[in-house]
Amino acid sequence: MIALFLLLQQTGIAAQYPGDEGIEKDPRVLFVEDFETGTVRDTGARWGEVSHAENMDLSADVPAGSPGVRSLHIAKNGHLYTHTKGVDTLFARFYVKFHEKTGYIHHFVHLNADASPTPWPKGNAGIKPAGDQGFTSGIEPWGQWGKAPAPGVWHFYSYWHEMKGDGAGKYWGNFFDAPRAEPIPPGRWICVEAMLKANSTPEAADGEQAFWVDGAKVGEFKGFRWRTSDALKVNTFWLLYYITDQAARHNNDTATDRVYEVWFDDIVLATSYIGPVQGSPKSGKKVATPGRSALQAVPVASKATRTIYAENFDAGPGKFKGGEAVEGALSIPPKGASAWGGWSTTVGETTSIRFRLKPLVDLDQVSVLIWSEKLNDNARFYLTGLKKGEWKTVEFRGVEVRKGWAMDGPSLAGCTLNNISILFEGAPDARVLIDDFEVRE
Numbered sequence: 001m002i003a004l005f006l007l008l009q010q011t012g013i014a015a016q017y018p019g020d021e022g023i024e025k026d027p028r029v030l031f032v033e034d035f036e037t038g039t040v041r042d043t044g045a046r047w048g049e050v051s052h053a054e055n056m057d058l059s060a061d062v063p064a065g066s067p068g069v070r071s072l073h074i075a076k077n078g079h080l081y082t083h084t085k086g087v088d089t090l091f092a093r094f095y096v097k098f099h100e101k102t103g104y105i106h107h108f109v110h111l112n113a114d115a116s117p118t119p120w121p122k123g124n125a126g127i128k129p130a131g132d133q134g135f136t137s138g139i140e141p142w143g144q145w146g147k148a149p150a151p152g153v154w155h156f157y158s159y160w161h162e163m164k165g166d167g168a169g170k171y172w173g174n175f176f177d178a179p180r181a182e183p184i185p186p187g188r189w190i191c192v193e194a195m196l197k198a199n200s201t202p203e204a205a206d207g208e209q210a211f212w213v214d215g216a217k218v219g220e221f222k223g224f225r226w227r228t229s230d231a232l233k234v235n236t237f238w239l240l241y242y243i244t245d246q247a248a249r250h251n252n253d254t255a256t257d258r259v260y261e262v263w264f265d266d267i268v269l270a271t272s273y274i275g276p277v278q279g280s281p282k283s284g285k286k287v288a289t290p291g292r293s294a295l296q297a298v299p300v301a302s303k304a305t306r307t308i309y310a311e312n313f314d315a316g317p318g319k320f321k322g323g324e325a326v327e328g329a330l331s332i333p334p335k336g337a338s339a340w341g342g343w344s345t346t347v348g349e350t351t352s353i354r355f356r357l358k359p360l361v362d363l364d365q366v367s368v369l370i371w372s373e374k375l376n377d378n379a380r381f382y383l384t385g386l387k388k389g390e391w392k393t394v395e396f397r398g399v400e401v402r403k404g405w406a407m408d409g410p411s412l413a414g415c416t417l418n419n420i421s422i423l424f425e426g427a428p429d430a431r432v433l434i435d436d437f438e439v440r441e
Helices: 002-011 040-047 245-250
Strands: 029-033 049-051 056-059 071-075 078-087 089-098 109-114 134-142 153-159 174-177 190-197 207-213 216-224 234-241 261-270 307-311 324-326 329-332 337-346 352-359 366-372 377-383 392-397 416-424 432-440
Touching: 029 078, 040 049, 040 056, 040 078, 071 078, 078 089, 089 109, 089 234, 109 190, 134 190, 153 207, 153 216, 174 216, 234 261, 307 337, 329 416, 337 432, 352 366, 416 432
Parallel strands: none
Antiparallel strands: 029 261, 049 078, 056 071, 071 261, 078 234, 089 190, 089 261, 109 134, 109 234, 134 153, 153 174, 190 207, 207 216, 307 432, 324 329, 329 432, 337 416, 352 392, 352 432, 366 377, 366 416
C-alpha cells in the first residue's frame, strides 16, 4: 500500500483518473477545461475573458490519448484568461500542438499571482511589480536568437519584485533556461506542465518554478523570494498565443511560408503535480464539467456598487481640463487631461475607476496619474494592449494604483481619491478619446 501511494505521488493526479474521467472532482484540482462543452464564446464566458474569438474554433484534432473529441484551435493571436482561488502552489497541465510550419512566438502561457485580480490581463510589460502586488512566469517557446528552430525551446519568462533590469530603467521578463533544452517538435501534440510555488514566508527565498514535457521534468529553478506578503497568492492562468513581427526579427527569421496556428487541449490546474492523461475513461469518450473563473463567485459585497462620479462628455468636457469634447467623447492630447475636485472618496477595496478609451494613433501605453497628499507623490497605473481605432473598456481598482514610475511603491489604499490625469507620449497632433468615465465604490 505504501509503495502504491508513493507511485501515485510520483505519477501525479491524472494517474488516479483513467482518461481524466472525474478528475475535476479531486479536491486538489482547481479548474478543468477540455473544450467539449459549448462554443468558443461560451468557453470565454466561463473563463472570464476571451480575446480574438474570431481567430478561434473548436477542432477535431486532438491528442492521441485525449479522452475528448475537440480541441481549441487559434490562428495568429488570441487568449483565454481565468482565475482560480488563491493558492501558494499552482500546477498547470495542458496539451499543445504547433503548426508544422510555425514561426517564432512572442509570448505564451502564463501563471500569475495577482493581488487585485481583474477578468482581463493587465499590461505591465517593462515594469517590475511590487512584492505585495504580483509575480508571473510564462512557460514559453524561446528561439535562442535564432539558434533553435521555430518555435524554439521551452523556458520560463518571469517577473517579480527582485528581477533584474535592463540597465536603462526597464524591467523585461528574466529568462530561466533548462540545462539541456531540446527543440520543440512542431506538428505533434506535446504535454506541458508548469509549476509556480510561492516562498513560504516573506523573508524566505525558497520559492520555486519547474516544468515537465511529456511527463519528464526538464527545468527546475529554486531560491526565489517571489513575494513580500503571505496574502499574495497564485491565482491566474493565461492561455496566451501572441504573435508579432518582433519575434521573427529577434530570431533572424526570414522564412516567408510561416503558418501561425496552435491547438490546445485537456487543461487541468491543481495544487499538486498532475501528469499526462493516462488510460481511457470507462465509458469511452468523456466530457468533464468545465471550470469557471473564481472571480465569478466573488461576493457582491466585495464589488463596487455605487457610482460617485460619472461623465459621458455629451454636454462637454465636464470637470476635465486639457481635453476637447468631440462627438460625445473627450479628445485628449499627449500632455493629457485632468479632473480635480469633481468627487472625493477614501480608497478602499471596492473603489474603482472605469472608462472607455480609443487611441487614434499607434501607442505603447496610456498613463493614469493620481496625486496623493498622503503619499506626497503621484500614484500611477499604465494601460497597454491598445489598438488604433478600437474602443477598449478599462477598469482598475484604486488599490492597484501605486506610487513611483515603476509602480513599486505604496498603493492608494486609505488615500483620498479626488483627481485623475490621463496622458500619453506622442506627436503634438496625436489624440486619444475617452468616454463613459466613472468613479465607483
